Amino acid sequence: MAQRNFLLFAAVGLLFVLTGILMSWNVSLQILNIGVLSAIMALGVNMQWGYAGLFSTGIMGSVALGGLAVVLVSSQPNPENWAAGGPQLLMSLALGVAVIAAAIIAAQKMALGRARNFTIAAILILGFFAYRYFFDQASLAIETINPENAGNLGGLGLPSYIAWIVGALMAAAAAWVIGKTALGLRSDYLAIATLGIAEITLAVMKNEDWLARGVKNVIKLPRPGVPYEVDLQQAPWFLSFANNIGADPITASTIFVKLVYLVLFGAVLLGLIWLSERALHSPWGRMMRAIRDNEDAARAMGKNVKARHLQIFILGAAVVGLAGAMLTSMEGQLTPGNYSPLRFTFLIWVMVIVGGSGNNLGSVLGGLLIAWLWLIVENAGPVIMSYATYFLPDGGLKSHLVESAAQLRLLTLGVILLVVLRFSPKGLIPEK
Amino acid sequence: MDILNALVAFLNFVFVPAFGYGCQLALGALGVTLIFAVLRFSSFAHGDTMAFGTVMAIGFTYVLQANGITFGPLPTALLALPFAILCTALMLLGTDRLVYRFYRKKRVDPIIVTIASVGVMFVMNGINRLIPWGGVEEINFADGSRFLMEAAAFKEMTGLKEGLAIKTTTAVTVVTAALCVAALFWFLQKTRTGKSMRAFSDNEDLALLSGINPERVVQVTWIIVAALATIAGVLYGLDKSYRPFVYFQLLLPIFSAAVVGGLGSPLGAIAGGFVIAFSEVMVTYAWKKVAGYLFPADWLGDGLLQLLSTDYKVAVSFAILLLVLLVKPTGLFKGK
Amino acid sequence: MAAPFLIGEAMTGGYGPVDILHGCTIAVEKGQIAVIVGPNGAGKSTAMKAVFGMLNLRGGRVLLDGEDITKLTPQARVRKGMGFVPQTSNIFTSMTVEENLEMGAFIREDDIKSTMAQVYDLFPILKQKRHQSAGELSGGQRQQVAVGRALMTQPKVLMLDEPTAGVSPIVMDELFDRIIEVARSGISILMVEQNARQALDIADKGYVLVQGTNRFTDTGQALLADPEVRRSFLGG
DSSP states (O other), X not given: OHHHHHHHHHHHHHHHHHHHHHTOHHHHHHHHHHHHHHHHHHHHHHIIIIITOOOOSOHHHHHHHHHHHHHHHHSOBOHHHHHHHHHHHHHHHHHHHHHHHHHHHHHHHSOSXXXXXXXXXXXXHHHHHHHHHHHHHHHHHHHHSSTTTOOSOBOOOOOHHHHHHHHHHHHHXXXXXXXXXXXXXXXXXXXXXXXXXXXXXXHHHHHOHHHHOGGGOBOOOOOSSOOOHHHHHHOXXXXXXXXXXXXXXXXXXXXXXXHHHHHHHHHHHHHHHHHHHHHHTSHHHHHHHHHHHOHHHHHHTTOOHHHHHHHHHHHHHHHHHHHHHHHHHHHTSBOGGGOOHIIIIIHHHHHHHHHOTTOHHHHXXXXXXXXXXXXXXXXXXXXXXXXXXXXXXXXXXXXXXXXXXXXXXXXXXXXXXXXXXXXXXXXXXXXX | OOHHHHHHHHIIXXXXXHHHHHHHHHHHHHHHHHHHXXXXXXXXXXXXXXXXXXXXXXXXXXXXHHTXXXXXXXXXXXXXXXHHHHHHHHHHHHHIIIIIHXXXXXXXXXXXXXXXXXHHHHHHHHHHHHSTTTOSSOBOOOOSOSEXXXXXXXXHHHOOSSOOOEEHHHHHHHHHHHHHHHHHHHHHHHSHHHXXXXXXXXXXXXXXXXXXXXXXXXXXHHHHHHHXXXXXXXXXXXXXXXXXXXXXXXHHHHHHHHHHHOTTOHXXXXXXXXXXXXXXXXXXXXXXXXXXXXXXXXXXXXXXXXXXOGGGHHHHHHHHHHHHHHHOTTTTTTOO | OOOOSEEEEEEEEOSSSSOSEEEEEEEEOTTOEEEEEOSTTSSHHHHXXXXXXXXXXXXXXXXXXXXXXXXXXHXXXXXHTEEXXXXXXXXOTTSBHHHHHHHHTTTOOSOOHHHHHHHHHHOHHXXXXXXXXXXXXXXXXXXXXXXHXXXXXXXXXXXXXXXXXXXXXXHHHHHHHHHHHHHHTXXXXXXXXXXXXXXXXXXXXXXXXXXXXXXEEEOHHHHHHOHHHHHHHSOO
């Protein structure tokens, strides 16, 4: 078994080596870094699915919240924008939360009946207008100052590592809301509700300019202690290092930076695997698996299935949020337009299923393999398609097929998912 | 106070668009709910099924137009519908044969089938974009006359300040949807095959004991779903435009509509479609114009009287979905 | 003696790897009532399901009117003239009473009106409520719908899995009366019952099963009179 796993990982490693040799090491490492982050996301999803059988389609939402956290925590503050409306905006948000809390309290404390419904509706409606009154003033004030370069509240200027933790917490908070509502109902409801929260998260990020500049994007986010290429190219120690290994300093610096990221992300990945393996083999993990394998029996034994599901759902989302934050830190910018459910929700699912649900190593393997496939088809797809259409006459159809070859990856991944699900439903590395 | 103008403005900007959109969502949700009722899973591929049907209809529309065949004042796409439905039905039956039938025979947990439908979604999404006349860009394929009633004509007719425009595509949507729903309910309530579908949905084991052939029920269901999805997709595309990504995103309001109405309940799907459509339009409409006729100008201030910006449409369907899940998870019309 | 109309002979098998039935034999003559009784977990329902083909037999065979039907699916057995009323979920709750009956007759290509009239004659209350959704009926009425649905195929054998589970004693007596009436029309009845005493009272033949084997087999009255059966299975 261990030998088989080793071979599988070696095979995936070989893919990256070949990419490095045939294309370039920069591309290969770039894909590998994204692969490691995808593996962390897959790990989080695997907690939800493999340990608890929860099917969530809101992974993109967690990733995006992680990215948002990076802007809110690690970007530089915009004091003028903050002065213009920051406190009032926070106050209005607090008011919004208070309104919802009041409605919930009313729902819980009052006796069923018309008076209760009326009170709840009144609280929500009046609360909404009050909230909008303060909120609109504040957000307008913030957005009108320096819209070209800022126009948002800006961040706290704290280290990226704190942003990652905040990202995990924000994703966890969103998961808590969804889990509270949709867990314990039919499993499809969770899938539908999570699809919704992800879309809303994205809508907020695209439209609330005061928060993170919306579709105008936030750029120049700080790196998590990783050196910049331009600095390396100036540093004497690096120049002599590059000279010693006989490499061009510019190429060497880009590769060096990617390697630093790789070590950093790899360490996080290994740490998470270690933690989750520990958890899985603790009494808690055994209980989770018992619940997954037979919910009714576990319930009969007095286990609170819904509460346990909520726990694991939140944990999984937090891990995904963490990876989302790391991704944004690495890219150095937040581009809400880039988040798509196909890329950040369903692709992660393909990774988990192909790798082997319920198995952490499987998720990592699936993450690396599918990320490679996804990114390589993007590059190699048009080439393959031009060979495939070699016999077609030049013209509209041929050029259309070659141009849309990038879409081939959707098709390919769909087929891979279906084939694995049917012929090898336990994935490449089955659960022990 | 100018109630008439306010009413016309309301009809023109809220009621008519929301009603048309509601019909489109209802047809989409009917497809989802039928799949759920008979095959017992939520199909994430439904948005892409709609897109596929629409692309097919666009293709046949081009063929018809190239041969000089149009439908007078009505969109040519309506003539292309039967062919497009046939293609979609074949595609769905093929998918069932290749993918879903295997899981049905094994009687796996429905969530596995739902995940399989994600795979189908990927494949169909890819196919839709690869189709030569499809692609990823926006396509507008509505032809024929643009308006059934133009705003200017209405103003002239009534002498009101506000105009009421009814797009041909909206009228076509409403009429087609009404015909579809009537035909569907007649089929489900009155025909032997329709009743056997309901029986199968109600109690699969007993249906088997009664000699109802499950494979036939499933096939009929896919054919009906193909018709509903294609019609819903074409109507939406005529009214707005076709774009694969937009169709994929229709999944959320359609799912919400089906859940709000009660998954598995056809009547509920229709009601849910209208609840979602009207909420989306009303919450994101700037009421300033309507209110301007009803209240003195200095009461209103300079806000647009818009509850949420139109970018938050998705939030509206979602909020309603959450509310229903919290208050009445079986939906308005008791689903499963 | 001629072979019985329906017989499950020396049946051995179960749902999974573990056998529940061990060489158990159940038979019913034309137009007669056979009742299977026994303690909980004796395999009563399993024996009935085995006769109907709902589990794979590892030994023994099932004959209907002399024909070996062991390999047939339940659906095929329905076409051969067997009707089955499951213990639970035995009606289409979202459909009307009449639609339930129609679905019962799904395999028939001929006119079903006269059969439906016969069912309505047997259960007049159903005629009254024929346009009502079956899920809204009382427990006893639901059982009538269930039996009526199975009768719609004009079966030669009607198999009932605990038809009186969960209904009041009065409704139970009523149901038994109707079942006797069905048997008089020439349809063989095979049923599993918890209410052993009442059931044996109307049975031509009774089977007492214990742990998947036949413990006692005799006429209903003889079993009721047997002191050992009384002591062990009928509570004295």
